[in-house]
Structure formats: C-alpha cells, structure tokens
Amino acid sequence: MRKVLFVGLILINALLYGQTWQTINNVNHVYDIEKAGNSIYFSSWGGVMEISGMENQNLAFYSEIRQISTGDGLLSNDIRNLAMIDVSQSLWLGSSYDGISIISDAGLQNLGTDLGLPSLRVNRIIESDSQILVATAQGLSMFYYLSGVQFPLMLHQYNTVNTGGALPHNNISDMVLTGDNLLFLAHDLGITYVHLDSLEVNSAWHSLSEHIAIPVSDNLRMSSNEDYIAIASNSSVYLNVNDPSVDAWEIIRPTLSNGSWDISAIHLSSDNQLWIAFGDWNEDVLIYNNQSDYLLMKVDLATMQERYWKRNTEGLGYNHISRIKEFGGKPYFCTWGDGIARYDGNSWQYYNPDNIAFPKITMSIADNESTVWFASGIIGDYVVRKGTLGVSSYKDGHWTSLNRDNSPLHSNNILSVAVDARNRKWFGAWDTSPSTGNLHGVT
Numbered sequence: 296m297r298k299v300l301f302v303g304l305i306l307i308n309a310l311l312y313g314q315t316w317q318t319i320n321n322v323n324h325v326y327d328i329e330k331a332g333n334s335i336y337f338s339s340w341g342g343v344m345e346i347s348g349m350e351n352q353n354l355a356f357y358s359e360i361r362q363i364s365t366g367d368g369l370l371s372n373d374i375r376n377l378a379m380i381d382v383s384q385s386l387w388l389g390s391s392y393d394g395i396s397i398i399s400d401a402g403l404q405n406l407g408t409d410l411g412l413p414s415l416r417v418n419r420i421i422e423s424d425s426q427i428l429v430a431t432a433q434g435l436s437m438f439y440y441l442s443g444v445q446f447p448l449m450l451h452q453y454n455t456v457n458t459g460g461a462l463p464h465n466n467i468s469d470m471v472l473t474g475d476n477l478l479f480l481a482h483d484l485g486i487t488y489v490h491l492d493s494l495e496v497n498s499a500w501h502s503l504s505e506h507i508a509i510p511v512s513d514n515l516r517m518s519s520n521e522d523y524i525a526i527a528s529n530s531s532v533y534l535n536v537n538d539p540s541v542d543a544w545e546i547i548r549p550t551l552s553n554g555s556w557d558i559s560a561i562h563l564s565s566d567n568q569l570w571i572a573f574g575d576w577n578e579d580v581l582i583y584n585n586q587s588d589y590l591l592m593k594v595d596l597a598t599m600q601e602r603y604w605k606r607n608t609e610g611l612g613y614n615h616i617s618r619i620k621e622f623g624g625k626p627y628f629c630t631w632g633d634g635i636a637r638y639d640g641n642s643w644q645y646y647n648p649d650n651i652a653f654p655k656i657t658m659s660i661a662d663n664e665s666t667v668w669f670a671s672g673i674i675g676d677y678v679v680r681k682g683t684l685g686v687s688s689y690k691d692g693h694w695t696s697l698n699r700d701n702s703p704l705h706s707n708n709i710l711s712v713a714v715d716a717r718n719r720k721w722f723g724a725w726d727t728s729p730s731t732g733n734l735h736g737v738t
Contacts, residue, residue: 320341320362320650321339321341321650321651321681322342322343322362323339323647324341325339325617325629325631326374326376326618327629330623330627331379335627337377337634338374340654340681341372342362342369343369343377345362354637354645354646355644355646368396368403368405370394370395371396374391376418376419377389382427383397383447385399385401386399387427390416394406395412395429411436411448412429412431413433413465414432414433416431416432417431421470423491428470430468430469430480432466433465433466434454434465434467435452435453435462435467435480436453451494461489461499462487464483467480468482468515469517470517471517471518471524473519473537475490479524485503487502489501503526506540507533507544510529511528512529514527514557514558514576515527515528516559516561517561518619519537520563520564523536524537527558527561530549532546532547534546534569549571549603556587557573557575557586558571559572559583559616561619562620562626568594569593569594569596571594572590572615572616572617573590573592574586574590574617580678583614583615583631588605589606591616592604609643611636614630614631614632614633615630616629616631616636617629633647651694652685652694653681655671656670657670657672657673658711658712660713662718662720663716666689667688668688669686670685671684671685672706672724673710674725683707683708686709705734706722706725706727706734707732708727709722709723710724721737722738723737724736724738
C-alpha cells in the first residue's frame, strides 16, 4: 500500500511540474512605443509587448511576437519609456521605480543605482551618437559602450550640486535633444538647456525663463524637429524656431476650448504638423481625467489650420493619448486603454492587445458556457489604481471587456457578478456617488 501511495505522489508531482502556466498582464494602457525593422515594441503597466508586420500592413493585422514581464527577468512591469539604442543594438526599458532593463543579443541586463543611475525612477532615455542620456528623478546620467564590452558604463552624472546650481532641480520629467545638439531638460522649477558639447561647463547651462516666461507645472511636455521646438504647459504650447535665444515665441491654444485643457502629449512631425493630445494625468491612480470630449488636435504650422478629433468619432477610440512618436513619416499614438494607434492621413488603425482590461481583480465566476468573468470593483466611492475598470470575460483564448464607454454597463466599479439559469450575467455595483460617473444598482 505504501508503494502505491508513493508511486501516486510521484505521478501527481510529475503532472503538476509539467503543467504550463501562463501569466496574463494588461498591456492596453501604453506609456511609450519604439520601432525596429518590422517589429514594434510598446510598454505599459503590464510589461512590454512586441508585435510584427509589414510597413504598409494595417496595424490591426500585426502579429504578436511576445510579451515581456517580470516573469522574464524585467525589473518592473511598469515600464514608462523605451529607447532603441543603435550603438549596442539594444532596447532600453526605463521603469517607474526600479531602474532600467536592457534587452539585447547578450540577453537581459539590469541597470540600477549601483551601476550609475542617480535614481531608480527613469523619466526619459535618449541616444546621441555613442552616448546614452538618462533623465531620472535625481538628475541626469550619461552612459557609453566601450569597444568589446557589452554592458554600458557610466561616463558622468549631472545634478544640482555638481553643476553648481546650473541644473536648478534634480527631478527631470522630460528631455529633448534638438538637431543642433541643444539638450532641453524639463524639471520642477522650469526648463534648462545646454549644448551637448558643454555639459561640463556650468556657465553654458541656461534657464529658458531668461527668454520667455513659460508657466512652471508638473506636466511640462516637449518635442522638436529640424525647424521648431515646442513646449506644452498649462493648456498652451509655446513654439520657437529651434533657437531659445530668439525671444519670438508663438503661443498656441486650442480655439475650441472655453476653459483650460491639460495637455497629455505633443509631437512635432517631420512635415511640421503639431499634434496635441488632451488629458489630465493622475499619477496616484494612473488614469487620465476628461476635461472635454476632445482627445486630439493637429495644427499645420504652415497655415496654422487646426483639426480636432472627439473621442469615439472618425475612427478615434475612447481613451486618452499618452505619447506620440513618428516612424517612417507616420505618427504613432500610445493610448491609455486602446493599445497603440497609427494615423495614415485618412483613417485610424489600432492594435489593441487581446487581454484582460485590468490587473486588479475583485472576483471571478464561470457562466453556463464556460466563459470566465472577472470584475475589478472595490468597496468605496473612489477609483483604485489599476482597478475599477469594469469587467472582462475569457473564452477560447480571447478576451472581451465591458465598461461604461463601450457597453450598457452602468458602472466601472463592479463588485460582484452572478449567472442565472438562462445564462444571463448580473453585474452588481458599489453604491457609488453619481459624481464619479458610476451608477449604483444592478445591470
């Protein structure tokens, strides 16, 4: 009898060991995007996804290659920015609070404060020739690759102390490098600029306030092309002909706005189109708040003609735009809930990953047809970080997500799901204040 039990335990352990486990992350909420060859990489609060397709192929028909997360060795799933580094043929992944992960042919490498980062909060990464600039919450770092060495080496750090106050604040929230190698750094006290060749010369660092009084805010956004530099602050975009010493700045505001629309992202395209996305970011709960039904506008800088897009119109999705980049002359958009998008001049194309809509799950239940339902509600009249996003269902390898925007669901704060004998799903919401947009009761 003991032998039978022993053999049975061995078989059970072998079966469990042989099971294939899958971790499902939400990657529809996108922070940043990069492109290399036929591959597109985009980062989210659930790690990084790689998809692939031909240049002229509709984005919706790109194929998923892989998802990369902490299970694969990343320092964090919350990847805020990406940078393709040509000198090392690597992809750098800057996280919210855990440093940098590097993906290359040499494998996965991690970069932290012990190897030269001033802070584990990485806000922007830029490559210039053979140097890599990293903006963090505690200053700027410069890295380089030594010939024959496959790991980046720190060259220098720049902060308030070692620049003699020329860099007024260490928390660099955004960074842009112009075609003339002027490095602009947005921080908590405004914007500082310096020529890349003069970083070691404290007197070469300048404050933009010497030329224009751009309001200091916690959501400064910057972009540049061969002709212009644009800076977004407090619902306005300040435009200059790529020479901050020239005091002729133009101020662009959305003419359709009767009040103030916070700006979530800007981009100056190679053909001098200024893209401006709207939304008020809340870092505490990781959401954008609506200030109007308009999500995006484009300004032709040659004619100053404006075009606007409302949410869920003309092919544009429901959700806010968090970042805009350009690859091959085409603008790409990171969205907060709809994956990534591309605009071809006439229509919108989306790649929206087939996954659960949220990582924070309150409950799950299977219906009478073996579809599994997941809810993301909470007990409380507020929005929770990475939750209170409605319900998602899973069947035969595919996900469907329902919320107030895309369905008759009356609340995103769903606490319970029940299934009756006729396979009807009943969704119970928390007794929420109408001011949140959620309604109480049952759908």
